[in-house]
Amino acid sequence: MSIKDTAEEWQITATTTPFTGNKTSVRTDDVVMPDGTVARRDYQVHPGSVAVLALDDLGRVLVIRQYRHPVRHKLWEIPAGLLDVPGENPLHAAQRELYEEAHVKAEDWRVLTDVYTTPGGSDEAVRVFLARDLSEAEGRRFEVSEEEADMEIKRVPLEELVRGVLAGELHNTCLVVGVLSLVAAQAGDGLDALRPAEAPWPARPFAS
Template identity: 50%
Template sequence: MTDDTAGWLRDEPVSCEVEQSDLVYSGHVWDVRHDTVRYGDGQIVRDYVQHTGAVAVVALDDEGRMLVLQQYRHPIRARDWELPAGLLDVEGEPPAETAKRELAEEADLVAAEWEPLLSFHTSPGGSDETLHVFLARGLSAAPQVHERTEEEQDIRVEWVAVDDVITAVLAGRVRNGVLALGAFAAAEHLRRAGAAGR
């Protein structure tokens, strides 16, 4: 691992008085809130998506290839390439357990080795979502194959070298932000682990 000479570089939690918070829209998956917040000498008014949070999985096989899934996403009218992922929508389920469940449900795989890779806010100006990405290795077939419906009914599964995923991201051929961050983080994680082992 490299020395952390910029240890001061971190997000700073701030507790502002929320003077009013209204539920503007209650949705099937998430809600929209309208908040009036005391900030500095004045007020700010913001609308944002109130999100359950989510997880994603960078699954690497023994050849160092990364599992990618392609499925239809209606808001962008495209079948985009993604990581196995899902919402934190089971009450009390820790993110690591959700990640294991999603890998089994979306890719029919289980992993012997799990480690947190990164967590990030997907769109902090418009959503409170935090997404947790896990690295999974030591893969084998899941004991139970899950039935897939809706967008997942024609899901496509491929194994791609991490460098090839990064090349596709940089070329603009794939635009899924979670896939991009996961691929870059996995590549850097592997690079640092290799450097530490030399």
């Protein structure tokens, strides 16, 4: 028996957008339930994101430490960013984020995993890439601002990140999902068996 998620959309009888922000908004839908009742659902409308688990030749993962105001924490994360342009190719966005946040480029790209971060309250979809064969990017470093101005960058052995995840010391969604997916891929069919970087992504269709 194959276990997989399936696309489905229940009837919406009314919808409003009570809040519109700079990058995201909040939508309220009245949704018809299977028993015929109508339930109101509020959720964040999100453009989608990409994240990059960059693995070097020594088995270390490139991580960044950044202040996240909603949770009042400095979190260790992997490079990530919004899909700012509708229909943007997620690989190109991931390559941009790796350059901007770490001034690094990669020659080998694969899709590690696709996730909905909080499907009960947001439609955010994230594609996590695996990037290998790393090197320093050419040219000047990207000028960062706001929270990113205080960002710290390190390369940490994969096993140390796994330990931190399981010990409850590392909490960022993309880091946790990316690190554990990488370990699972290594123990399974190997990293070269992962999906190609341009694999279709129904949650956020993109132009080639």
